[in-house]
Each structure stands twice: as C-alpha cells, then as structure tokens.
Amino acid sequence: MTIATPKPAFTAERQHSVAAALRAVLPAASILSALEDTKPYECDGLAAYRQAPMIVALPASEQEVLAVLKVCRDMNVPIVPRGAGTGLSGGAMPIADGLVLSTARMNQIVRMDAYSRTAVVQPGVRNLAISEAAAQHALYYAPDPSSQIACTIGGNVAENSGGVHCLKYGLTVHNVLRVRVATLEGDVVELGSEALDAPGLDLLSVFIGSEGMLGIVTEVTVKLVPKPACARVIMASFDDVVTGGNAVAKVIAAGIIPAGLEMMDRTSSRMVEPFVKAGYDTDAAAILLCEADGTQEEVEEEIARMTAVLEAAGASAIQVSRSEAERLKFWSGRKNAFPAAGRISPDYYCMDGTIPRKNLAQVLIGIEQMEAKYGLRCANVFHAGDGNLHPLILFDANQPDELHRAEAFGAEILALCVEVGGTITGEHGVGIEKIDSMCVQFKPAELEAFFSVKRAFDPAMLLNPNKAIPTLNRCAEFGKMRVTAGVLPHAGLPRF
Known part of the structure; x- marks a missing residue:
C-alpha cells in the first residue's frame, strides 16, 4: 500500500529530553528513538494510516511501566499502549509527538492452576500460548481470534476480542476474572477477582474493551475450560446468501448453541480454498461452518439436530468432518480468510x-x-x-x-x-x-x-x-x- 508516513511533529530537543528522562528509569535497550527503530511501530493491522512515534518504550515489569507513566505524566507526553499490533481499527497507531508503550517484553505465564482452572499471565503472553501451556492439564483458553497465533492477552483485553468460538464460550470479558492495571497517576489497582464476585462496582467490565484509554494492563487472570472430548464440524452449502443468512437464525431459534457458527460467501471461499485447500464448496453462494463439541454422545446428537435444521432451511449440500484433521482444516480456511485476501x-x-x-x-x-x-x-x-x-x-x-x-x-x-x-x-x-x-x-x-x-x-x-x-x-x-x-x-x- 503506497501511503507515506507523516513527518515527525516533534523537535529533536523534545525527543532527546524525553529519552533522557526514560534512560534514568529504563535500560537503554528498552528505549527506541531512531526512525529505523520506531518505524515498525507506525501502525497496527490498519496499515492505511501510519504515524511514526516520537519514542518507543519497552518496559519488562510492572515497576518499569509505572516509571514510564510517571515520566510521561511529568512531561505531558501522550501514551499509546501496544500489544502485538494485530488490531484492525488503528487503536495502536502512534500519536505524532507521543510515546508507544509496548508490553511485548512482559511475556511470562506467572501461574497456572489446573484445580481452579485459571492462569495468571503478563499482558505480552500470546493468546495461543495460554492454551498450549494449559494443554497438559486438558484445559484451554476459549477466546480464539483469527490472529491468536500472534495477538497478546493485553491487546485482547483492550479490544474485548472474540473469535470463532465466542458464540458458545463468550468474548474476552466473559473469560477474564481479574486484571491488574497501572494508572496514569501511578497507582496499581486490581479490577475483578479470582472469587465468584468482586466487591464494589463492576469496573472490570468497564475496563475490558476500553482500547488503552483507561490504564495499562500489567497482569491478567483468565478462566480455562476443559478441552472437549470430541468436536465435529458441519459444512453446509447454500445457493444464495439470503437462504444461508436465514438458516443461521433458524439454528439459534431451534435452541441450539453451536461451539462455532461461521458464514463465508462465494468470494471468500474462492479466495481461501487455493490458499489452504480446506475442501470448501466453491460453487455455493454461501457456506456455513457449524461446530458441535462435548462428549461423543452430545456431539452426535447436536450434529443430527443441526443437520435437520439446515436441511429444512434449504441447504443444498451438507458435509460433516470425519476426523480431527478435517475439522481443523475446515477452520483453517475460515481463520486464514484475511491473509488469503492478498491473493486476489x-x-x-x-x-x-x-x-x-x-x-x-x-x-x-x-x-x-x-x-x-x-x-x-x-x-x-x-x-x-x-x-x-x-x-x-x-x-x-x-x-x-x-x-x-x-x-x-x-x-x-x-x-x-x-x-x-x-x-x-x-x-x-x-x-x-x-x-x-x-x-x-x-x-x-x-x-x-x-x-x-x-x-x-x-x-x-x-x-x-x-x-x-x-x-x-x-x-x-x-x-x-x-x-x-x-x-x-x-x-x-x-x-x-
């Protein structure tokens, strides 16, 4: 995309003075100010809009986050929090005369408790890494954005991310129990609780999805759920998108809450299929991916119920995954729709x-x-x-x-x-x-x-x-x- 980066809106003197103040509280390697070092931070996934920041700070601990915030507060420097930069709305695009505070170095899993089914993690831990670490306990973290291989839990909290399984398992707000936050004024507060409820106002729900405008996440406690014993996916084809859209409402109206219920039109399936070879019906005007998970008996029953609803709703063809590998293949096409767009x-x-x-x-x-x-x-x-x-x-x-x-x-x-x-x-x-x-x-x-x-x-x-x-x-x-x-x-x- 041929879009120029705007010129800096700060003076060299201003940049040097802020960098000097940061060097008093951070290691030199944690401060980036040269254009060649700050340029990778000029945008997030919304690459149409770019702005090189004045400076980038990479704190490695909560105390370093507080120190950065104090410098910015004392020197009146705007702050843009940044996770992995996978966001798609420009929320992590820098302010011209501001600082980008990246939590990438705060990437430790602090504690995993299989008994309480919780994990305490730093904000720079990747979404998928939580599930990978929990796998030994037959547990996983349910929200699974398409960028889960790269996106971090701190960014997920900022955007209230979802994913293909959010219909049944909920968004980030439904899967986070507690967030530890550094405020601009130098306090550390804990929102939520690892207990069933927290005293006072429900500020956790206010904070999740606040897009980095209220504080800096320094630690997150997430819920883990048992990995289902079995999961299968239906791929249903439809001759027009109206029929496919109406079928979605009919599945839910039948009292079925699938683990995932996704739709792709013909343009999407045709751009994805050559990329991942998922076995999509590229002649269909629309396809639905409907997943059932649970015990073997629960899955068989739900697959049968959904198949009946989809057939009655006008599906022209129905295919059910025959193996775990095929189920993952069906989902790989859906999750790779965005990068596959670059092919066409x-x-x-x-x-x-x-x-x-x-x-x-x-x-x-x-x-x-x-x-x-x-x-x-x-x-x-x-x-x-x-x-x-x-x-x-x-x-x-x-x-x-x-x-x-x-x-x-x-x-x-x-x-x-x-x-x-x-x-x-x-x-x-x-x-x-x-x-x-x-x-x-x-x-x-x-x-x-x-x-x-x-x-x-x-x-x-x-x-x-x-x-x-x-x-x-x-x-x-x-x-x-x-x-x-x-x-x-x-x-x-x-x-x-």
Whole structure:
C-alpha cells in the first residue's frame, strides 16, 4: 500500500529530553528513538494510516511501566499502549509527538492452576500460548481470534476480542476474572477477582474493551475450560446468501448453541480454498461452518439436530468432518480468510460491525448493492452466530480514489448496521477507523458520558488520546462531511 508516513511533529530537543528522562528509569535497550527503530511501530493491522512515534518504550515489569507513566505524566507526553499490533481499527497507531508503550517484553505465564482452572499471565503472553501451556492439564483458553497465533492477552483485553468460538464460550470479558492495571497517576489497582464476585462496582467490565484509554494492563487472570472430548464440524452449502443468512437464525431459534457458527460467501471461499485447500464448496453462494463439541454422545446428537435444521432451511449440500484433521482444516480456511485476501487484491479493508441475526440477509443484500455503488468487491466472512460481520472490502491503494471509496463503503456498512439495530463494532474496537461512525450511533450526551468515564481514570487525557470517542466538535464537522452517493464533500480536508 503506497501511503507515506507523516513527518515527525516533534523537535529533536523534545525527543532527546524525553529519552533522557526514560534512560534514568529504563535500560537503554528498552528505549527506541531512531526512525529505523520506531518505524515498525507506525501502525497496527490498519496499515492505511501510519504515524511514526516520537519514542518507543519497552518496559519488562510492572515497576518499569509505572516509571514510564510517571515520566510521561511529568512531561505531558501522550501514551499509546501496544500489544502485538494485530488490531484492525488503528487503536495502536502512534500519536505524532507521543510515546508507544509496548508490553511485548512482559511475556511470562506467572501461574497456572489446573484445580481452579485459571492462569495468571503478563499482558505480552500470546493468546495461543495460554492454551498450549494449559494443554497438559486438558484445559484451554476459549477466546480464539483469527490472529491468536500472534495477538497478546493485553491487546485482547483492550479490544474485548472474540473469535470463532465466542458464540458458545463468550468474548474476552466473559473469560477474564481479574486484571491488574497501572494508572496514569501511578497507582496499581486490581479490577475483578479470582472469587465468584468482586466487591464494589463492576469496573472490570468497564475496563475490558476500553482500547488503552483507561490504564495499562500489567497482569491478567483468565478462566480455562476443559478441552472437549470430541468436536465435529458441519459444512453446509447454500445457493444464495439470503437462504444461508436465514438458516443461521433458524439454528439459534431451534435452541441450539453451536461451539462455532461461521458464514463465508462465494468470494471468500474462492479466495481461501487455493490458499489452504480446506475442501470448501466453491460453487455455493454461501457456506456455513457449524461446530458441535462435548462428549461423543452430545456431539452426535447436536450434529443430527443441526443437520435437520439446515436441511429444512434449504441447504443444498451438507458435509460433516470425519476426523480431527478435517475439522481443523475446515477452520483453517475460515481463520486464514484475511491473509488469503492478498491473493486476489493488492489491499483490503477489514470491517467489523454487529447486527441482530434476523437481519443478516437484509444486510448482506445491502452490502451487495453497495459493491455496485462503489465499484469495489467485498468478501463476507463473519461470526454468523452472534451477528458479528467482517466484510473485506477489496481495493488497490495505488489507484486514484480507491482508498477513499473503500472508506466510504465501510462507513455506509456501519451506518446500515446501526439502522437495523446493531452496532459499529463487535470485537475490533473503534480506534481511529470508526471514530466518525460513533457520531452516527451515539448522541452527544452519551459521548459526554464516555468522556466522563475516561476522565475518572485519566484526568490528564494522555492515554491513547483522540481515539475511540469523538469530540462533539468532531461530530459536528462529520455531520457536514457525511458521505452522500459515495461522495465526500471537501475530501481534501484533514480528518485526523
């Protein structure tokens, strides 16, 4: 993607003074300031927007995190927390004159307790590493984002990440018991508890999904669940996306909660199949992946029930995994949909919005109409069971106006999600990507309430500023710049 990195917005003197203050509290190797060292931190997974930070700090302990926060507080330096940088909403994009606080070096599993089925981990521990360590106890960590091989638990907490099995097992917020947080003012607080409940307000639920705007995670206690004795997947084909979308609602209406219920349209399956050779039906307009897990008897019963519902809902073909290897193959295609997009398009824009399941067909038809309107292709692959859409808008940033059309396309998808009673994000967060769409979903009083929560945690407003919550002035300007018929008036004006 040919997008230039903006020039630094800080002076050399400012950078040197901040670096000197950090060298008093951190090892020299934990401070990056040369452009060649900070450039890898200029964006997260939303690579269309980039900004080199003034400086990067890599603390290796809670005490070092507190020391970095004190320097930034004393010197009025904005702070952008960063995990593995796999986020897709620009939440970890640096502030021009700010510091990136990476938790990558805080990567230890502190304690694993098979008896209580919990693990205490530092924020830089990879999502998948928790399950790998718990495997010896026949346990695992349920939330499994597509980036689980690389994403870290601290980032998962910041974004309230989900995954293909979140329908049955829940999001991060349902699988985290306790979070230890370093505040900007220098305190360390524990939110939640390893007990069944915690005293006082439920601030854990406020913090999870707060996108690094309230504090820095230094330790997390997660729930572990028993690894199912058996799991099998149905791949159901449909001749049109409307029938497939309606089938999702019918599965849930039948009282079945699959371990996973995912949908891919023809564009998605055709771009993934040559990449992973998962055995997908590439002639189908849509395919559903429906997983059952539990004991052998439970799985057999649920597979039979789901098969009957899907056949009655109009499935044109049904295939059930015959082995664990085939089950993993089915899921590998779904989990590799994003990288596979690079095989058919120079660039892609991965959206994230959530809608009521009953509106799946309506929204998919709307997206199809938008493809013609904006002259861009869109591959739909998503968590169908909980209505969390992930449209992949395919474009070429080297072609004039295609990035702008992709952004307008995405904004219209999010507006449609709100229109049908949904929301602008399910698990990717708001970051910078959806900050204008927040103006569509929330009223001024609601936005001011969000800022009140932030000010309670971060009075100086230094933690990840200008992300996630738009100011009322920004919303007023956005109202003047709303996309109409794919055209944004005054497109040359700066947006960030």
